[in-house]
Amino acid sequence: MEEANFVFNMIGENWIAFAIISLLPMIFLLAYALIAILGELKISAFIQERLGPMRTGPWGIIQPVAEVVKLLQKEDITPDSANKPLFNLAPFIMFAASYAGFAVIPFSSYFVPSGINLGLFFLLAVGSLGIIGLLMGGWASNNKYSLLGGLRAVAQIVSYEIPAAMVILTIAVMAGSLDLQEIIRQQSGWFWNWFVFGGSGGWIKIIFLPFSFIMCIIYIIASLAETNRTPFDIPEGESELVAGYHTEYSGMKFAMFFFAEYANMFIVSAIITIIFFGGWNSPFGDFMGGPIWGVFWFVSKAFVFVFLQIWLRWTLPRLRVDQLMYVSWKVLLPFSFVCFLALSLLVMLK
Amino acid sequence: MKDYFKNVWLGVWTALIGMRITIDHLFRKNVTVQYPNVHPKDKAGWMDMPSNARNRLYVDMDECNGCNSCARACPVNCISIETVRSVPGDAPPPLASGGKRNLWVSQFEIDFTKCCFCSLCTEACPTGAIVMTTEFEYSSYNRYDLVYNFVKLQNSMSDEKIAEVKEKWAEHQKEKKKEAVEPK
Amino acid sequence: MGLLNRLNDPIGLDGIIFGTVEDLLNWGRSKSDWYLQFGLACCAIEFMAVNASHFDMMRYGCIPRSSPRQADFVIISGTVTLKMADRLKRVYEQMAEPKYVIAMGSCANSGGPYWEHGYHVLKGVDRILPVDVYVPGCPPRPEALQEGLILLQKKIRMEEIFRKRKRLAEEDLANQMNYK
Ligand code: SF4
Ligand code: SF4
Ligand code: SF4
Numbered sequence: 001m002e003e004a005n006f007v008f009n010m011i012g013e014n015w016i017a018f019a020i021i022s023l024l025p026m027i028f029l030l031a032y033a034l035i036a037i038l039g040e041l042k043i044s045a046f047i048q049e050r051l052g053p054m055r056t057g058p059w060g061i062i063q064p065v066a067e068v069v070k071l072l073q074k075e076d077i078t079p080d081s082a083n084k085p086l087f088n089l090a091p092f093i094m095f096a097a098s099y100a101g102f103a104v105i106p107f108s109s110y111f112v113p114s115g116i117n118l119g120l121f122f123l124l125a126v127g128s129l130g131i132i133g134l135l136m137g138g139w140a141s142n143n144k145y146s147l148l149g150g151l152r153a154v155a156q157i158v159s160y161e162i163p164a165a166m167v168i169l170t171i172a173v174m175a176g177s178l179d180l181q182e183i184i185r186q187q188s189g190w191f192w193n194w195f196v197f198g199g200s201g202g203w204i205k206i207i208f209l210p211f212s213f214i215m216c217i218i219y220i221i222a223s224l225a226e227t228n229r230t231p232f233d234i235p236e237g238e239s240e241l242v243a244g245y246h247t248e249y250s251g252m253k254f255a256m257f258f259f260a261e262y263a264n265m266f267i268v269s270a271i272i273t274i275i276f277f278g279g280w281n282s283p284f285g286d287f288m289g290g291p292i293w294g295v296f297w298f299v300s301k302a303f304v305f306v307f308l309q310i311w312l313r314w315t316l317p318r319l320r321v322d323q324l325m326y327v328s329w330k331v332l333l334p335f336s337f338v339c340f341l342a343l344s345l346l347v348m349l350k
Numbered sequence: 351m352k353d354y355f356k357n358v359w360l361g362v363w364t365a366l367i368g369m370r371i372t373i374d375h376l377f378r379k380n381v382t383v384q385y386p387n388v389h390p391k392d393k394a395g396w397m398d399m400p401s402n403a404r405n406r407l408y409v410d411m412d413e414c415n416g417c418n419s420c421a422r423a424c425p426v427n428c429i430s431i432e433t434v435r436s437v438p439g440d441a442p443p444p445l446a447s448g449g450k451r452n453l454w455v456s457q458f459e460i461d462f463t464k465c466c467f468c469s470l471c472t473e474a475c476p477t478g479a480i481v482m483t484t485e486f487e488y489s490s491y492n493r494y495d496l497v498y499n500f501v502k503l504q505n506s507m508s509d510e511k512i513a514e515v516k517e518k519w520a521e522h523q524k525e526k527k528k529e530a531v532e533p534k
Numbered sequence: 535m536g537l538l539n540r541l542n543d544p545i546g547l548d549g550i551i552f553g554t555v556e557d558l559l560n561w562g563r564s565k566s567d568w569y570l571q572f573g574l575a576c577c578a579i580e581f582m583a584v585n586a587s588h589f590d591m592m593r594y595g596c597i598p599r600s601s602p603r604q605a606d607f608v609i610i611s612g613t614v615t616l617k618m619a620d621r622l623k624r625v626y627e628q629m630a631e632p633k634y635v636i637a638m639g640s641c642a643n644s645g646g647p648y649w650e651h652g653y654h655v656l657k658g659v660d661r662i663l664p665v666d667v668y669v670p671g672c673p674p675r676p677e678a679l680q681e682g683l684i685l686l687q688k689k690i691r692m693e694e695i696f697r698k699r700k701r702l703a704e705e706d707l708a709n710q711m712n713y714k
Contacts, residue, residue, distance in 0.1 A: 041592065047372045050590040052383040056565045063595055069562025075630040077603055217362070243601035250603040250630040273714070315372045316365060331358055355627045362578040405675075426647045463643035463658070466672040489669045491689065493643060493660060496670050527608045 006110040007292070021113050023257035025102035027166050040310050047314045074251035079142060082198040082248065088138035091249065092255035094133030094241045098124045099264040106180050108280050108294035120168055123271060124161075127226065130264065131157050134235070137257070138245035144274045149244030153228060153235035159328040160225035160232075163177065164335035167219040170343050171275045174199050184279035191283035196276040198343075211342040216276045218336050220308070223268035225328070227261065227308050227313050231316040232324060239318075269305035270298075361493035404467040405486040407460055413448040413479035416453035422503040423474035428464035430456035434515045445477060456512040458500040463493055556694065563606070563632065564690035566595045567683075570605035570629065574623070575612030577639035589676045594683055602626075607634035607666075607686065609679075613641040613648065614656040618647040623662050634690070636682050637665045640672045647672070 007017045007024075040051075041063060045052030053060030078084055103126075104119040106112035116122060131154050138150015174195060175183040187194050196216045198205035225232040236244030246257045273279055278301075280294030288297070319327070416433040433453040436442055442451045471480050490496055501507055507515075568590075573581055584591050585598070599605045604627050614622060624636070635661050638644030643658035659665060666689060669682035 041597075043376070045592060046376050046380065048587050049375055049382070050587045050592065051380055051384070052590075052592055054384065054593040055594055060593075062564070062593075063637035066595060068564045069559060070566040073559055073563060077630050095408040099709050124553070143470055221656075238600045243599070243604065246604075247601045248603055256602050310367075311369060311372060311376075311554070315368045327361075330354075331361075335358075346657075381587050382593070383588060384588065384593065385677050386684065390675075390677055404672075406670075427536050427650055461644070462670045463668065464646055465648045465670075466640055466650050486671065486675050486678045487681045489667055491667060491679065491685065493658070493665070493668050494697055496643070498669060 018230070024111075024301075025105070025113060026099070028107075029099070029102065029263055030265055031264070033259055034068075034307060036262050036265065037064040037067065038314075038343060039307070042311050044314050046198070047304045047311075065298070068255070069342055071251060071255040074254065076251040079248050081142045083140040083142065085319065086136045088253070089139035090133045090140060091253045091260070092133075094260040095256045095263070096129050097126055097129035097133060098260045098267060100129070101267040102263075104180055106184060106279060107298055108291045109181070109184075110291040111295070112181060113177075115181060117177075117179040117182075120172060120183070120275070123180075124165060124168055125268070127267070128157065128161055129263075130260065134245050134258075137249065141245075141248035143248050145241040145243075146245050146247045148240045149235045149247070152241075153245060155321075156228070156232060156235065156324060156328075157226050159325060160332075163167070163218055163328065163336045164222040164226065164330035166340055167215055167222070168275065170215055170336075170340045171195060172196070173340075173344050174347055180274055180279070184274060184281060187278040188281050190285050191278065194276060194278040194281075197344060201346075204349050205346060208342055208346040211339045211346075212276075214335060215339045215343065216272070217320045218332050218339070219272060219276070220305075221327070222332060223272065224309065224312065225324070227264040227268055227309070229265070230313040232320050233313075233318060234321060234324060265306055265309055266302060269302040269309070271299040272305050362438065368380045379517050403484055403486075404469060404482060406462065406483050406488060407465070407467075407471070407480060408483045408485075409458055409460070409480045409500040410446070411455065411458065411479070411504045412499055413477050414455055414458065415451045415456040415479075416447060416460060417476060418472035419474040419476060420480050425470060426464050426466055430457070430459045430461075431455065434512070434519055436515065437518050439534060440515075440518060446504060448475065449477065454507065454512070454515045455501060456507060456515070460500070462488070462496040462498060520524040539644055542571060560691050560693055564687040566597075567606045567687070568599045569635075570598045570602050570608040570625070571598050571600055571667075572608050572625070573611050574614060574618060575641060577611035577641065577673040580676055581609060581611040581638065581679065584676045584679050589680065591680075591683070594680070594687065596683070602628040603630055605629055606632070607636060609636045609638055610659050610663075611638040611640045611673075613646070614659050615654050616648070616656055617654075619656045619709075621660070626663050632690075634666045634686055635663050635667060636667045636679075636686060637672075638669045638679055638682070639674055640670065643668050643670060 007021050010019075011017050038061060042052040043061075048260055053063040054171070056063045056066050078087055102125055103114045104112065104116060104122050106119075108117075134153040134157075136226045138146045138148075138153070141147070171183065172178055175186050177183060177186075183195075186200065189200065191197070191243040196212055198208050198212045224230075228235050234240075236246065249257060280291075280298040282289045282293060284296055384416070401487040416431060418431050418433070421427070421431050432455075434456050436452055436454055442454050444450055467482075469482055472478075472482055553575060583589060603607075606629075608629065610622065637643050641648065641655070644657045645652055645655050648655035649657055654661065667682045667686045669679055671678050671685070674682075
């Protein structure tokens with residue numbers, strides 16, 4: 001996997017290279033968070049036929065900078081009766097978990113921070129680490145709303161892990177590998193080679209198209225639930241639990257939660273892109289191919305799914321807790337089993 | 351079983367319908383009026399302020415004869431008027447519209463933090479001195495800036511003048527008392 | 535505020551370095567105001583109108599937060615009854631510094647229609663909280679509330695962080711002494 005990293009090629013495998021590699025996703029993440037916050041504000045405004053922030057720079061485009069400057073100055077409150085070590089640790093665990101996910105995200109064929117060959121498994125494992133941060137924050141705040149929010153978050157994320165894991169299992173079967181670069185390479189060529197269209201192979205896959213589509217939809221729904229986005233945002237439902245698990249957080253610690261949420265949004269979008277939409281592959285064969293264009297294709301595909309999440313957030317109302325469980329256990333899980341069997345059959349027929 | 355599949359199908363389909371509606375709205379022209387740039391008082395603005403809009407009151411001190419009708423009509427008692435009677439031969443200047451005036455209005459305060467802008471005072475006023483204007487931008491950092499003393503604001507009577515008329519009236523009272531006592 | 539005035543003493547507390555940092559910090563706080571949702575009575579209806587599409591409070595960078603810990607200012611819109619005053623004070627104390635208060639409508643300013651005979655109404659929210667901007671009206675027009683918001687942003691912009699200058703409210707109090 002050495003050749004899969006342009007930094008190693010340039011300055012060799014030393015600690016400077018490792019430092020640069022671990023910082024590159026952070027730089028990307030900061031830029032992305034500013035864009036995503038502005039995007040969220042503006043898209044929500046346009047969907048409601050409003051204008052959104054207008055008075056901070058031209059058309060309000062530096063609004064996220066103002067938010068960051070403000071959040072830096074806010075008083076950092078630790079409630080008296082809170083469990084202080086846990087309370088202070090929770091946002092950092094939350095952020096560390098989502099940042100760890102970036103370790104295996106292949107931005108291009110020549111850049112992946114860590115080219116381990118268990119990438120998909122690693123993403124699944126690290127993705128559920130964030131729950132600990134949520135539960136810690138909710139429990140340590142010593143606030144009934146926070147506690148309820150934390151418990152709901154755990155119940156929700158644990159139950160939606162299962163359909164998501166089924167989908168990832170299917171992909172592992174289809175690709176025959178857990179290495180993300182390998183999965184992406186198998187989807188190279190035109191867009192009908194993507195796994196959402198059944199992967200590369202003969203015409204037999206047309207029969208199985210509905211199953212791979214359903215698989216994709218299942219993963220999108222499950223990933224919405226895992227990142228606590230609407231319509232599955234009951235852990236922070238404002239009308240029931242004041243602000244859910246981060247009710248007691250202010251200033252920078254709240255900003256960490258906020259940041260982690262946006263980072264998670266990107267991670268799940270990246271996973272969808274990798275396992276279903278061909279990662280850094282160009283949709284049109286060799287047109288605009290290559291490692292540099294790969295970054296462009298990867299980021300723009302992921303941004304489409306970030307946009308989809310924002311779009312869904314301003315479309316759908318929040319589910320009830322029982323409906324949430326119904327969707328997970330009675331709908332997504334049986335459907336994912338059926339699709340798993342069907343797609344395994346496809347792999348055998350190919 | 352049939353219900354189950356129907357439910358699932360409806361769940362997905364209605365979500366898609368909702369998404370079509372929101373994407374439709376995403377590209378529509380927005381309806382926001384950018385207030386400080388587009389002002390409701392502008393003719394070119396989005397809306398002409400109606401003449402009966404309930405906004406800040408204005409009292410024309412040249413028209414007010416100090417009859418206190420408005421203060422009595424006010425349901426929240428936020429108008430406080432002080433008047434001084436004039437001595438014979440030293441009547442205040444007549445109203446701008448021509449009527450006679452016997453009272454010096456030495457204080458006319460409206461507390462806009464209490465006023466509920468019901469406009470009852472404007473209906474009670476016999477001379478039409480107190481009117482509703484179209485002015486609504488008068489937020490302030492200080493609550494006491496919202497107590498408007500129209501005598502001071504329009505400078506209809508200076509402090510010296512008020513003191514002078516008060517003195518005159520007191521003297522007049524004294525003389526009257528003396529006259530009432532002396533003939534006996 | 536001008537940059538030129540600061541050229542005389544670039545390092546000092548009034549100089550370019552601290553002055554510009556201060557300007558930046560104040561700019562951030564004034565442009566990103568998250569408000570606590572605290573609608574109490576009929577004024578809250580007008581407050582909702584300001585939030586909705588036609589007036590769009592988000593143009594000023596105001597995002598609604600329901601947790602007081604994350605809010606920067608609270609708009610008290612409506613009649614504060616004595617029972618609610620207790621809760622209001624508690625919610626205000628839970629907010630993180632720096633925090634601001636806008637009193638919207640006659641009821642919040644001074645008790646409004648209830649100032650004389652309202653046995654159950656707090657006679658002005660400034661009896662329990664330090665109010666920064668008073669917006670008169672019953673209810674104020676949406677534009678009037680927006681003007682109050684702009685006044686609040688101006689006030690935040692003029693605050694001095696490093697010199698701990700007395701807050702504007704105190705100056706106003708001095709003016710009020712002259713005025714009375
Ligand atoms: S508008 Fe109504 S409340 Fe206001 S001063 Fe006139 S009578 Fe009183
Ligand atoms: S009713 Fe009219 S004339 Fe009489 S005191 Fe009031 S404003 Fe003046
Ligand atoms: S000021 Fe008027 S509109 Fe506002 S809450 Fe009080 S009575 Fe209602």
